[in-house]
Amino acid sequence: MLDLKEHMIEEPILVESLMYSNKLKCISNKKYIIINRWDKLEEDYYKRSYLLY
Numbered sequence: 001m002l003d004l005k006e007h008m009i010e011e012p013i014l015v016e017s018l019m020y021s022n023k024l025k026c027i028s029n030k031k032y033i034i035i036n037r038w039d040k041l042e043e044d045y046y047k048r049s050y051l052l053y
Contacts, residue, residue: 002034009036 002018009015019032 002032004034004036006036006038009034 002015004015015034019030024030
């Protein structure tokens with residue numbers, strides 16, 4: 001389980017380093033739950049981010 005705060009989700013290298021940590025190598029067939037917590041999510045930010053993809 002990854003518990004990220006706000007803009008951390010926009011840092012793929014950070015997320016990848018957590019998902020493929022050496023501490024988790026011994027676990028085969030991994031599955032992840034990513035929780036991205038925001039104190040306040042502005043609608044405009046969400047719309048801009050959505051349009052980028």
